[in-house]
Amino acid sequence: MHALLADLLDAAPGGCDHVEARIVERAWESIGVRDDAVAWLEHELSTGLGVRVRVDGAWGFAATTVLTPAGAREALARAIAVARAQPRTGAGRRAWAATLSPVPVAVGRWSSPWRRDPFAVPTEEKLAHLTAAQAALAVDPRVVRREASYEAIRTTTTFASSDGSRIEQTLLECGGGIEALAVAGEEAQVRTYPSGHGGSVAAAGWEHLLGLDLAGHAPRVAGEAVQLLSAPPCPSGPATVVIGAEQLALQVHESVGHALELDRMLGGEAAYAGTSWIGPDDLGTLRLGSDQMTISADATIPGALGSYGWDDEGVAGQRLLLVQRGIVTAALSDRTSAAAIGLAESGGCGRADGFARQPIVRMTNVSLEPGDAGTLADLLADTGDGLYLETNRSWSIDDRRLHFQFGTEVAYEIRGGELGRLYRDATYAGIAPRFWAAMDAVCSAPAWRLHGLTNCGKGEPGQSAHVSHGTAPARFRGVEVGASGTIPASAAQLDAPSGMVG
Amino acid sequence: MSGALPGGIAPQGDLPSPRELAAEVLALAAADGETQVSVTRERSLFSRFAGSVATQATAIDVVSVHVLSVVDGHTGGATCTALDRDALREATRRARTAAEAAARSAPSPGPYPGLPKPEVSPPGRSLQGHGPPGPFPELDPAVAGAALAGAFATAEARGLAAFGIWTAGDVETAIASSRGLDVTDRVTDAYLKVVCRDDAGRAGFAARTATSIAALDGALVAAEAADRVARTEPVALEPGPYPVVLDHDAVGSLLDQLASLAFNGLAQAEGRGALVGKLGTRIAAPSISLSDAPHFPGTLPRAFDAEGVPKATTALIEDGIARAVVHDTRSAALAGGGARSTGHALEPGGSAWGAVPTNLVLGGGDAASLAELAAPIERGLYISRLWYLNPVHERSALVTGVSREGTFLIEDGRISRPLRDIRFTDSILRVLAQTEALTAAQRLVSEAEYYGTRFAYGSVVPALRATGFRITGGA
Numbered sequence: 001m002h003a004l005l006a007d008l009l010d011a012a013p014g015g016c017d018h019v020e021a022r023i024v025e026r027a028w029e030s031i032g033v034r035d036d037a038v039a040w041l042e043h044e045l046s047t048g049l050g051v052r053v054r055v056d057g058a059w060g061f062a063a064t065t066v067l068t069p070a071g072a073r074e075a076l077a078r079a080i081a082v083a084r085a086q087p088r089t090g091a092g093r094r095a096w097a098a099t100l101s102p103v104p105v106a107v108g109r110w111s112s113p114w115r116r117d118p119f120a121v122p123t124e125e126k127l128a129h130l131t132a133a134q135a136a137l138a139v140d141p142r143v144v145r146r147e148a149s150y151e152a153i154r155t156t157t158t159f160a161s162s163d164g165s166r167i168e169q170t171l172l173e174c175g176g177g178i179e180a181l182a183v184a185g186e187e188a189q190v191r192t193y194p195s196g197h198g199g200s201v202a203a204a205g206w207e208h209l210l211g212l213d214l215a216g217h218a219p220r221v222a223g224e225a226v227q228l229l230s231a232p233p234c235p236s237g238p239a240t241v242v243i244g245a246e247q248l249a250l251q252v253h254e255s256v257g258h259a260l261e262l263d264r265m266l267g268g269e270a271a272y273a274g275t276s277w278i279g280p281d282d283l284g285t286l287r288l289g290s291d292q293m294t295i296s297a298d299a300t301i302p303g304a305l306g307s308y309g310w311d312d313e314g315v316a317g318q319r320l321l322l323v324q325r326g327i328v329t330a331a332l333s334d335r336t337s338a339a340a341i342g343l344a345e346s347g348g349c350g351r352a353d354g355f356a357r358q359p360i361v362r363m364t365n366v367s368l369e370p371g372d373a374g375t376l377a378d379l380l381a382d383t384g385d386g387l388y389l390e391t392n393r394s395w396s397i398d399d400r401r402l403h404f405q406f407g408t409e410v411a412y413e414i415r416g417g418e419l420g421r422l423y424r425d426a427t428y429a430g431i432a433p434r435f436w437a438a439m440d441a442v443c444s445a446p447a448w449r450l451h452g453l454t455n456c457g458k459g460e461p462g463q464s465a466h467v468s469h470g471t472a473p474a475r476f477r478g479v480e481v482g483a484s485g486t487i488p489a490s491a492a493q494l495d496a497p498s499g500m501v502g
Numbered sequence: 503m504s505g506a507l508p509g510g511i512a513p514q515g516d517l518p519s520p521r522e523l524a525a526e527v528l529a530l531a532a533a534d535g536e537t538q539v540s541v542t543r544e545r546s547l548f549s550r551f552a553g554s555v556a557t558q559a560t561a562i563d564v565v566s567v568h569v570l571s572v573v574d575g576h577t578g579g580a581t582c583t584a585l586d587r588d589a590l591r592e593a594t595r596r597a598r599t600a601a602e603a604a605a606r607s608a609p610s611p612g613p614y615p616g617l618p619k620p621e622v623s624p625p626g627r628s629l630q631g632h633g634p635p636g637p638f639p640e641l642d643p644a645v646a647g648a649a650l651a652g653a654f655a656t657a658e659a660r661g662l663a664a665f666g667i668w669t670a671g672d673v674e675t676a677i678a679s680s681r682g683l684d685v686t687d688r689v690t691d692a693y694l695k696v697v698c699r700d701d702a703g704r705a706g707f708a709a710r711t712a713t714s715i716a717a718l719d720g721a722l723v724a725a726e727a728a729d730r731v732a733r734t735e736p737v738a739l740e741p742g743p744y745p746v747v748l749d750h751d752a753v754g755s756l757l758d759q760l761a762s763l764a765f766n767g768l769a770q771a772e773g774r775g776a777l778v779g780k781l782g783t784r785i786a787a788p789s790i791s792l793s794d795a796p797h798f799p800g801t802l803p804r805a806f807d808a809e810g811v812p813k814a815t816t817a818l819i820e821d822g823i824a825r826a827v828v829h830d831t832r833s834a835a836l837a838g839g840g841a842r843s844t845g846h847a848l849e850p851g852g853s854a855w856g857a858v859p860t861n862l863v864l865g866g867g868d869a870a871s872l873a874e875l876a877a878p879i880e881r882g883l884y885i886s887r888l889w890y891l892n893p894v895h896e897r898s899a900l901v902t903g904v905s906r907e908g909t910f911l912i913e914d915g916r917i918s919r920p921l922r923d924i925r926f927t928d929s930i931l932r933v934l935a936q937t938e939a940l941t942a943a944q945r946l947v948s949e950a951e952y953y954g955t956r957f958a959y960g961s962v963v964p965a966l967r968a969t970g971f972r973i974t975g976g977a
Contacts, residue, residue, distance in 0.1 A: 004504060024771060032854055034854070036608065036609075036731050037604075037608050037610075037612050037613055037852045038575070038576055038603075038604035038607060038608065038612065039613075040577070040579070040582070040854045041577070041579070041600040041603065042578075042579040042580070042600070042853075043579070043580045043581070043597075043600065044580070044581040045580075045581070045582045045583070045584070045589070045592075045593070046581065046582070047583055047584060048564060048583060051725060058559075059556075059559060060561070060716070061558065061559060061560045061561065062560070062561040062563075062566060062687060063560070063561070063562050063563070064561070065564050065565055065566075065584070065585075066517070067584075075563075077562070077660050078561045079561065079822050080562045082547070082549075082559040082560075082643045083559065083560075083641055084643075085559075085642075085643030085647040086549065086556035086559055086643075086647055086650070086652065087556055087647045087648075087651040088554075089555050089556075089651045090554060090654060090658065093553065094555070094559040095555060096552065096553075096555050096556065096558075097557075123599075123600070123603040124603060124606070124607065127607040129606070131607060141676050144772060144773055145772055157865055181772060183772070183773035184857070186778075186897065188774040188896065190774075206665050211780040240836070249570075266552075267552045267553050267663075267665060267699075268550075268552045268557055269552075270552055270665040270697060270699065270705070271550075271552070271665040271666040271667060271695055271697045271807050272667070272671065274889075274906075275703070294795040319753075344933045356560075356562050357560070357561060360558075360954050377561055383908045384821070394892050394893060394894050394902070395892055396890045396891070396902045396903055396904065396925075397890060397894045397904075397923070398889070398890070398904045398906070398923060398977035399889055399890075399904070399906050399923075399977075402977075403904070403925060403975060403976055403977045405902050405925060405927070405974075406752070406760060406974075407894050425894075425895060427902075429925070429974075429975060430533050435894070444527055457951075457953065459934060460548060460550055460669070460950075460952070461546070461560060461952040461953070461956075462666045462953035462954075463564075463953070464953060480521070482548045489590065492739070495504055
């Protein structure tokens, strides 16, 4: 692959002041067992090349699956044609790629850690594991769908650039989860473990899936799904809430990580994913949250989905503090955005989803650093009365990453420092800086876990990034719970023949 | 396929056509029993811009091959992008091995009822879709450049900056199966979105979707977006129920959500869909008639689904009465009771997440304009675009989301002052039940989110006025 890329770089005409190319080989496997039968069992092998050029200050990018010198050169020609056809930058405006922040030449290899290659695990063993896990969900006839799923992805990226970098990296990801759908009358409830978004995926091997102990958790998960059918709706109003680590991971993702993407701040995503209420001038001064809030972006954490040796622009993966004791200190950047605000170097966050997409600013592993509130039990005991919210179900945030609303699969009353009554259909809403300012306790390091997300969407054409977030349960005061206020006690409340226009 | 397009980007030469490739792969799998081969070739062009400056441009020319194997009601699939004989043969082997493993793991036949029989006669005749007869001439970056330049100039003249995307796609799909299926389709689409912003960040949005880029005018779309930029500071609206005028794009976003919440046949069969127990009952205002119409004039037409089942019009809501959900072969088998595929498979073999309509058409009404929709409203709001919609309670089709880039107060019958963006949490079915009027004019709208292989779809919808829209906060 390096030879193909070397030939491609040599073929670049003199008008290209920057060329970089990636060959991405991806093996993907996904299995789902549902109600004692295999619902899906899919393999994918894809290999392709993406080449990005800068010509007269304009970017062009082209992708192909024809991995021959002729195919690569044809893609290069398309990328150049695309760049040359871009309208020239008007007077008084700065070209998007006017400058790139410098990057040291990088030559090397990197691989994520794993113990047992999931692709080498016999299919029969995988099916037996998943079959047993979903079978253990069969605790009640009201559980009408039982599902256990698994996914593994191996991505090998070969990168070369006109800066002289030559890099080869391999990332292995593996994970899965279980889901129980319970239905009774007009109510349907879903309960998942470890989360509802494809379960838990890590940069690891089959050992990660085994460590989740899906079958062991299944009876509890299914039991809770059934209990939710008759549980009362979560009460509304301001409350002290303890948010579970998995839900908190999505909270960090949506209201911190995305808000600190520098390309959003500069308007690059304004028409789609949005902008940010935080601007470059806020770095170093803006208070985003309480003193309990320290956020890191770390591309070096073993086992995390957003870890790598180098990003897709050849910039070394690194750790930086985005928020320190509540104050925003840095943004996530790539070579273009870093240069736009005069940073000495890129933050190493230029990432692309596969060979047919070009790098844009993405999160790496954005984490809330642990605090000193002990275990979850310690935090609940200290809380006295409130609500405990666990496992994301619904999420929505505005285009500046300021006003959000989340829903969780379950909520528990905290009474006298212990978990009490189960509630269904819990939602909470807030405004990011006020919400984070209300955080007054974070559990300690032993309660801190990495949570992988594989469905972070951004960019046009759309790209899905895989990121991890490290979190421990945390407490927030005065959160508006049930802000929607409109979840019906029963679906019949929303059947409105009496008010219907006719 | 070979040869340069006039002024455009030449497609990669020496590649077999998707139909030729599907036949070749099917032949490789001849000894493997029940098999379906799907070949997709995507050629597309994207040109993004921000601050009236071109930012990123992406040209894609990618072929992928998927093999589905069926053994005793169990399926296994394999996808590859390498087109050499060894790689293709390996894909057929993987698919077969997967299906066999699935069959061995189960004590009984699986839930998949088998590949659909071809519905064209005689078997083997190709069902040509709606695409243009020759090369799609509009994958020309110069056309994109001109559209962007037009948008920039219009924004500049209004003291604004333009943000957005121009994109065009040409996707050929061929499906062949061991049951004699042999179909091809070609879907061309074009989309232009412009958001105009001032230095204070106030913004207005406009977009157009079509089968041909010739129908899109960068300057005109930018002008429409510029018209929606607030010229004064926006005011806030207290939470509560309000009469609302939803423009075409906002209506399309709601229906996009409803498609999976209410009309997914698998969700219906599992008891989690919003129409469970409601088929044949009134669920919307009598003025509401919604169908899935893949051949409707002005839609993005599509000939068949991912199982090669021909697409046809399906009435979903007629005069406010819920009529149907949609199915693929897998969900129809699960539903039982004589249910059949309605041609809505999203994946070969049917998706594990169900079947969803992708060519929604909401019938228009009598209102001549947005102004006429707003006229009866004493105090309400106008929304041009909705964003980040997500279900809150699936059985009631309760969703939450926010408005953006063009939200205005309606006062005394007129669209008046700019509003700060709002968050709503409401049932889409309730909104349809409370719909009072719709414009006569319909427009094709699309979310135009292209993740993975390009699948262009959109809805043809009017704008509408509804009462009691539940605003639950700001945004």
